[in-house]
Amino acid sequence: MQVGIIGAGPAGMMAALTLIETNHEITLIDEQSMGGGQIYRHAAQMASQDARIFGSDYAAGGDLVRRFNTVADNERLTHIKGATVWSVTEDREIAWSVGEISYSRLFDAVILATGALERAMPIVGWTNPGVMTVGAAQILMKTARHVPAESVLIGSGPLLYLVATQMLEMGTPPKALLETQTISDYLYAFPHLRLNSTVIAYLLKGAGMLRKLSSAGIRRHTAVSDVSITSEAGQHRVAFSCGGKMHKITAGHVLVHAGVHPNIQFSQSLGLAHCWNEANHCLDPDIDAMGRSSKSGIYIAGDGAGILGADAAQLSGQLAAMAVLTDQGESVEASILAATLSKHRRFRSIRAFLDRLYKPKKWYSVPDDETIICRCEEVTASTVRNAVRLGCLGPNQLKAFSRCGMGNCQGRYCGMTVVNLIADTRGLSPAEIGYYRIRSPIKPITLEQIANHDTIN
Numbered sequence: 001m002q003v004g005i006i007g008a009g010p011a012g013m014m015a016a017l018t019l020i021e022t023n024h025e026i027t028l029i030d031e032q033s034m035g036g037g038q039i040y041r042h043a044a045q046m047a048s049q050d051a052r053i054f055g056s057d058y059a060a061g062g063d064l065v066r067r068f069n070t071v072a073d074n075e076r077l078t079h080i081k082g083a084t085v086w087s088v089t090e091d092r093e094i095a096w097s098v099g100e101i102s103y104s105r106l107f108d109a110v111i112l113a114t115g116a117l118e119r120a121m122p123i124v125g126w127t128n129p130g131v132m133t134v135g136a137a138q139i140l141m142k143t144a145r146h147v148p149a150e151s152v153l154i155g156s157g158p159l160l161y162l163v164a165t166q167m168l169e170m171g172t173p174p175k176a177l178l179e180t181q182t183i184s185d186y187l188y189a190f191p192h193l194r195l196n197s198t199v200i201a202y203l204l205k206g207a208g209m210l211r212k213l214s215s216a217g218i219r220r221h222t223a224v225s226d227v228s229i230t231s232e233a234g235q236h237r238v239a240f241s242c243g244g245k246m247h248k249i250t251a252g253h254v255l256v257h258a259g260v261h262p263n264i265q266f267s268q269s270l271g272l273a274h275c276w277n278e279a280n281h282c283l284d285p286d287i288d289a290m291g292r293s294s295k296s297g298i299y300i301a302g303d304g305a306g307i308l309g310a311d312a313a314q315l316s317g318q319l320a321a322m323a324v325l326t327d328q329g330e331s332v333e334a335s336i337l338a339a340t341l342s343k344h345r346r347f348r349s350i351r352a353f354l355d356r357l358y359k360p361k362k363w364y365s366v367p368d369d370e371t372i373i374c375r376c377e378e379v380t381a382s383t384v385r386n387a388v389r390l391g392c393l394g395p396n397q398l399k400a401f402s403r404c405g406m407g408n409c410q411g412r413y414c415g416m417t418v419v420n421l422i423a424d425t426r427g428l429s430p431a432e433i434g435y436y437r438i439r440s441p442i443k444p445i446t447l448e449q450i451a452n453h454d455t456i457n
């Protein structure tokens with residue numbers, strides 16, 4: 001059997017490592033030049049001080065990537081690096097491009113392990129040079145050992161604290177954290193806490209990060225809202241409301257983060273079933289406990305199936321691989337399957353708490369008129385509202401009205417904001433609005449790449 005896996009993060013690597021034990025041929029394709037995905041980016045190349053900076057989880061990821069590298073590129077596992085997948089079809093043909101050439105190949109089973117995307121936080125000034133996402137700053141830190149100086153971090157969620165402590169460890173602490181969660185978010189979140197050892201370990205890790213930030217004297221403002229950024233000559237002025245007053249702070253860089261949601265570009269382009277996740281305010285692919293999607297032979301693993309974090313992503317990679325095997329009539333050790341399912345379920349307990357605590361806020365999910373919401377085509381929120389008043393019913397018609405979602409990112413970053421804005425203007429829920437119809441190529445390709453197409457048998 002030929003299995004195609006897209007994404008070499010913890011989910012994709014674990015799926016490949018599980019399948020390599022069998023006699024099947026596996027092809028794992030990823031855009032990056034090495035395995036690791038978002039969290040374990042460059043982890044195999046880690047220098048000794050990196051474990052202190054990026055934490056023990058990152059160090060453990062280095063072991064996983066090295067284990068993957070030792071089996072990759074033998075005759076049964078091909079790791080195609082630096083390759084952008086731009087199409088996956090219902091009959092399980094994957095198309096990708098590397099350099100000037102594009103390739104396609106048919107597979108018996110396809111595992112989508114394309115991870116998460118940072119939720120867009122469209123506020124006035126978020127597209128200014130020097131303003132980026134917290135995740136983008138972390139990529140800079142992991143790959144180039146460069147920390148944006150004098151940074152103000154805005155938003156909420158675990159990644160905000162993680163990157164702030166990593167900046168601190170690298171000797172360039174952030175200037176301040178402007179956090180959007182309020183006291184009532186804590187009060188509503190606590191009833192969702194179901195304590196088990198996984199949850200306790202997670203909470204202790206979070207408390208440890210907050211302690212480090214506080215001992216270093218880093219200012220944290222909570223219940224922040226109505227943030228706007230003005231930039232001039234490489235300096236930023238961030239205005240925000242907190243405690244009933246407006247405040248201003250200057251910054252060398254501004255890093256925004258409003259949590260993450262599944263990357264659903266492929267699952268949408270394949271027309272797979274999705275369900276509205278009210279807790280994380282996003283669309284999740286509708287899958288069974290082992291990652292089977294609504295179309296036979298297509299499986300989804302990791303954060304692309306629903307946000308549960310890196311450890312859960314590894315387990316879901318294993319589960320998707322086991323689903324592929326059982327669907328081909330092969331036997332899987334029942335006790336291993338039951339234990340993996342049970343461990344994976346434990347990660348759901350912390351998610352319910354985090355989703356409620358860091359629920360996206362309306363003031364940026366449904367931004368003011370002048371805010372740019374589609375960075376590629378520079379479309380503002382007022383253009384979307386006006387289109388709806390002229391009769392535009394949903395995200396697909398909006399493309400014709402405004403080109404919103406038709407730029408380089410193909411709607412990856414503006415998708416959820418567009419859904420929220422149309423829902424709010426029409427007085428409906430986001431679940432009733434639907435999503436962009438995503439078509440391949442889901443990432444830009446050149447005519448040269450199409451002309452140089454090679455079909456692999």
Ligand SMILES: Cc1cc2nc3c(=O)[nH]c(=O)nc-3n(C[C@H](O)[C@H](O)[C@H](O)COP(=O)(O)OP(=O)(O)OC[C@H]3O[C@@H](n4cnc5c(N)ncnc54)[C@H](O)[C@@H]3O)c2cc1C
Binds near residue numbers: 260311
């Ligand atoms: C920016 C960012 C930073 C994060 N940092 C941390 C962190 O420091 N600590 C932490 O605990 N969690 C972090 N997370 C969450 C963490 O990424 C996930 O929990 C975990 O990595 C999920 O693993 P995964 O295998 O599902 O996906 P990922 O690790 O995201 O791997 C997905 C892989 O798919 C590849 N891919 C996607 N689309 C394509 C395509 N079209 N063609 C080819 N390849 C493709 C990507 O290159 C990537 O390597 C971060 C998330 C984001 C978005």
